[in-house]
Amino acid sequence: MRNYTLLTAAAIATTLGSQGALIASAFAVLEAGGDAGDVGLVAAARTIPLVLFLLIGGALADRLPRHHVMVAANALNCLSQAAFAVLVLAGEPRLWQMIVLAGLGGTGQAFFAPASEGMLMSSVSGEQASRAFALYRMALNGASMGGAALGGMLIAVAGPGWVLAIDSFGFLVAGSLRAFLDVSHVPPRPAGRGMLADLRDGWREFTGRPWLWSIVLQFAVVNAVVAAAQSVYGPLVARDDLGGPGPWGTALAAFGAGTVGGALLMTRWKPRRLLLVGTLCVFPYTLPPAGLAVPLPLWALVGVMFLCGLSIEVFGVSWMTALHQEIPEDKLSRVSAYDWLGSIAMVPVATALAGPAESSFGRTPALWGCSALAVLLTVAVLFVPGVRQLTRRTQDVPAQRPVTAPAAGPSADTEGALGRPG
Template sequence: MPSLSLQRFALLGLPNFRWFFTGQLVSLLGSSMAPVALAFAVLNASGSTGDLGIVVTARMVPLLGFLLLGGAVADRFPRRTVLLLANLGSGVTQGGVAALLLTGSYSLGPIAALSLLNGVLDAFTTPALRGVLPQLVDRDRLRQANPLLGSMRNATKILGPSLSGVLVVAFGGGPAIAFDALTFLLAALCLARLSLTDRMPAARGTGMLTSLREGWTEFRRIRWVWTVALSFCVINLVQVGTWQILGPSLTKQVSGEAAWGFVLSARGVGLLLTSALMYRVTVRHLLRLGQSVTALGALPLLALGAGLHAPWLIAAAFVAGLGSSVVGIGWDTSLQEHVPAEVLSRVSSFDDLLSYLAIPIGQLSVGPLAHAFGGFRVATAAGVVYAVAAVAPLASAAVRRLPHGDPEPDGATPAASVTTGAR
């Protein structure tokens, strides 16, 4: 039997996967740099946090509004083409933002409009990405491909923000945004090298509204999908706003400003280590394992709520990162193995929409709740709710018993047997 290192080399030796991996590497590196660069560029140019809030919101709203359409399009048309056009469009829009910043022509309206277009393009990219991987590798290699992609993704999350910070300090936000635009164009070139056979007969023979209804019907039909999706809707509701808004504030009160950066880095290291480990292990019930370790994500919230000092909070964030990586790999692989290929992007878009909708609600609610009850109490309550929501899906036999590589309990045909792939 070949060694694991040779298996990994063989996976990267597949031309389609190698081009996809390279394109994702450069694109994600640029995308991980962009938020830091854009935040400082807008703040430096406008001096207004209100402008920054408008720009961020302008990107999120169309992402939510067009996700379902993006899923239907990715199931209806060749996913390589969808990704190619979306990356080209993102390169152009980010290039426009960079041009405004580099020429000193900052204006809120054009920047917000370009951010809105970026959000629309993201809505088409996300479902297509999850659907195209099974077209690149055989189903028995999905459990190697997803951890490998996860390791790369998590590495860019660690490297990208730091690199962006250096560029912003040395040259300003414009060059960093310009680099992001270039990475989208390079990713498009890599996608253009893919050689795939796209067949989506079920989606192409129907109207768009009918296609959306079919996706919703499939999403509701597969019990383990909507059960886990509801769980993460609750998790995002209590976690994202608490972590992003209260996290820095409460950490500063207890341990000082510098501690928060170490906390975020520790979580990133945990993500990277586990994604590398997942490449080397085989788990029969991957979804069950993922849901079990999801509860580890509650630890940093509970540590915040308890007012623990930096070493304990850093350790909690590291452990949470270990669990989060398992969850992401387990979820992507389970969807790709068990959801029919011709509806995979639509089912994924309903899952993503349900999860993303909860984020702005939580972000808007956490401030008033902290004012009414105190930040430490809100963080503690969020940690408790997070833990309960994480393990609740394990009460369902469909979640506990979903195996590796076999048809899922509700009878869906494995993705790899429906077409030549997806994602």
């Protein structure tokens, strides 16, 4: 469990800093004279390289020692955030400079994320894997809530530059911890294969399992419409009907509390039908857009957001357990990369289209459409046999082959996010 402990501690260090840094980068743009469009450009600059380089990052993490990839990515994030902090503290950072540095941060994340997920899954084994994933996610969710709150306070007191500097230091600490990870248990990777061959192997692993690609496809749309509802329409509804940003912040905090509660629940609960239970728990994830469409009073919206956070965390732990159980160790990072890519690729598109959709159809119909689309896709996934039939193994048996139609039973064969499937 040494690797698991190091991974958890390092993830807490980076999450605490990064959540505040996301807020700090937006305020840095605004304080430099930028507007909402400029904030969007800096955010897009982080997302675009993440999408472009994820698959390469996954293939690289399955070719090289994963902790080397993670440390290198942390070093890039540390340096880019340090440069961002220096520019902000020195005064008058230029927009193009912030865009470039945000892009470097997204590039680091693209190489880090698949390696990290593969390393985490290979660090636990046996029946305790599900509980370990739940504890890991609970720690990250708690750090995310705390980091956002602390970051907001520090920005008000000291300014965004110091928050960016703290985030850089967090990456330094995390990279130092990850340098001590032990990969002696990982079998040597075969030599002489090219990157394209590795990507093809990962694609075959991904497409050979209908339960896997169908859920990733589902979340490509579900994550996108829910993100559009919460990031674009949510603040507008809060302004017009809930009393402003304070109540909306309360609702978002309730979602965060729900994720912690869901992770705590999954430390004790081990549903036998992993993906059936997980997919059923996606339905509450579709409720916030509907709640905003009504709109619900604040107390009811807080309850919906808490339930949403709890239920999606049940799915998240179940998803990670299924991947750990069914995907061969040497392909974990490549499959994780396809998972990440599918889960985030449509989010920028959906948020960009949210405004035109409101202009064309109205805000309330657009919100109902988001909820209905997410519900329909979740229902469709339940028709995939592997989603209904995949069961938790009673002992740790390494996955060796793709399975397209798992049989029911204790030994039947069978991911991010926000949200992402994982």
